Amino acid sequence: MDLRTKLVFALVAVSLASMLALGTLAFTNAEALITTRASLRLSSLTEAKAERVELVVRGWQEAVALLASRTQLRRSLAAWNRTESGGDQQQIRRILGDALSSSGVVEGIGVFDLDGDLVASAGAADPGWATMTDSVGPDDEVRLLRFTDEDPLRVSYSAWLRADTLPVGTLGVLLAARDLSDVAANRTGLGETGEVLIATRDPAGRIRLLTPRLHVAPRPDSVEIRDDRLWRMLEESDTPVTEGLADYRGEAVWAATRRISAAGLAVLVKFDDAEQRADTNELRERMLGVGFSLAAFAILLGVGLGFIFAKPIHALAVVAGRIRDGDLTARADAARADELGLLADTFNSMTTELERRMTLLQEFKTFFDESRDMLCVAGTDGYFKLVNPAFEKNLGWTEDDLLGRPFVDFVHPDDVEATIAETEKLARGIPTISFTNRYRCRDGTFKRLRWSSHPDPETGNLYASARVLEDTGA
């Protein structure tokens, strides 16, 4: 792989790793902050909604209590209890009619005697009122009986009617519960997916939603919320913000609940997990995007540095190539002050030295080639390693002939023994000053040669020169 790619890989890896580390740290902190903020928002919204519901319930109770405290009504009922006269009943009916017409929320009123028999009523009626003497205990002045099943939603109340602290009968009141729906429908602070559900328990003990669900047909009903945990939260006491729930759509949600025990109501506020996490998700997306975008600088830097480093190295390689091809005058540009400059400088002095030695070598080669004496290098293995052209001139053998066979093959049979002895002496490191033997020429004749040779103890090579003494003829 080239330098540029290596640098790019290394720089991108380092920059991405460091940004990932920094990003993870920053993101974890930011995520915690954002999650806490979202959790607080949900928590305070739930609190606010519960307070609103409490206010509504208190308003209903006060409206019922106000009706039950009408002196005229209580006196008329006490009188009716004594006399059961049509006049008193008439009077009660008139008071009820006035109350109904003067209130915006009261949709029906009924007055019952202590036996639970209806005395008079106005507007809509709730069958539950008939049994209210049982359901309203002596301690409850006003009691919420139930939420009706019809649409729009109504709430049924009963209350004691007293004359001089003694009970004279009960009052049944049917109120429009739209204030409750309004609390749920007020979407302030709920964002895109936030939802308020208000639930109660029906006579069979099942949880029943009183307000419409945001994401389905706008009718309150008691369709089960899919997640059991979410359902249980409505039944339990107040629950803090809980994540990882699934609502009736199967959507992951965060939810919190508060109970309004006075009315047997539970308020549930929930947000889609996706919306709660939208901020953190966007933050993560953006951090990744910025991280990768910034890593592009590492790529550019790597390419740039690679170019800067590779350029003089390439130039050096070109110069080295020219020297390899025999141009010893080639020199690298050593103007740089850095390590590459030092390399080029060293390279240049190496080339200068090489050039000097090559010149010297050339001179020795000329000397070797042009010498009329036979000059050679032989190994202790008994073979020539190098012979000069004088050998061919004097003996007729080519260089290949001479190098291809042990040199004793060329020695006269009578001189072989002495030659081997002389070679052994040389192998022991004793130079030959003057040794004479006969060498066979290519044409079959022999020539007497006088040798002087010098062993190199390091390599074991023998450096020898020979001169022809006379033609032996034999």
Place this chain on the structure above:
Amino acid sequence: MPTPLAVLYLFGGVIWLLMGGDLLIRGSISLSQKAGVPPLVVGLTVVAFGTSAPELVVSLRAALTGYPDLSIANVVGSNIANVLLVVGLPAIVYPMTCNQPGARKDAAVMVGVSVLFFALCTLGELGRPAGLALLAAFGLFLLYALQASMAEQSWEDESEEWERGLGLPRTSTMIATFLVLGTLALPLGADLLVRGAVSLADALGVASSVVGLTFVALGTSLPELATTLVAAFKREAALAVGNVIGSNMVNLLAIMGITAAVSPAPIPIPAGFLSLNLPLMVAAAATLAWAIHRRGVVGRRMGALLLASYLVFVVVLL
């Protein structure tokens, strides 16, 4: 997204795309060499596709994420920038000769392809049939190019070959690394580029096609511009015009063809394309072809004219 961030995304996207394309090309060349594919075929297929890979992934990404106008704008803008900027600017530095064999014919084919593309666009949108038609035309173009280059000698520069050889991964592991990293970097770059472009268009209050025609097209044409400029300074720009012609054909036929063929919805022709951008693209191609046909060279005066037209075009758009 704030404007500086959008610009950073654009920048990062371009760089990642270029790196991804480069890695993919080098990995593919090594792989083809190992598989014994002839260099000529490698040059025409792997390298040609590799150099166009950034444009392709950007166009695909844009079309698949619901910005089809960005993909056609990228291609048309890239073709306009290729002729007006990539040929125009270096020609001012040093007149660009384009007298290689076949240059005149190639230029004429480019004009023909541009006109064909313009005609398809007048239908109002580019659906799957139009995409397949463009791809079929691309197949013909490949055959023609293969025949033409069989007849010619290789134009490869020796030192370039040497440097490329150094940059090629040798071991199978490195080849796989190059291919995988290239394949990862391309969609990453495309994603950054498309997001940056869309955000920048929002921030500037212009259509995303305008950003596609200018910034995105310019970004994906930058490497060609850099190579051509360097070549012009070294007075060796003979191959540059040929590369521009090839790139324009691949853009229109292969990239638009593939994008239109796989896009889930037909690619609409954005407003103003039929009256300004497409005619300009055809006119630029025709001007270049005329210059090649007439004199075999793009001179300084012609370069200045091309560059000035590009600047006017960008100013008019923004």
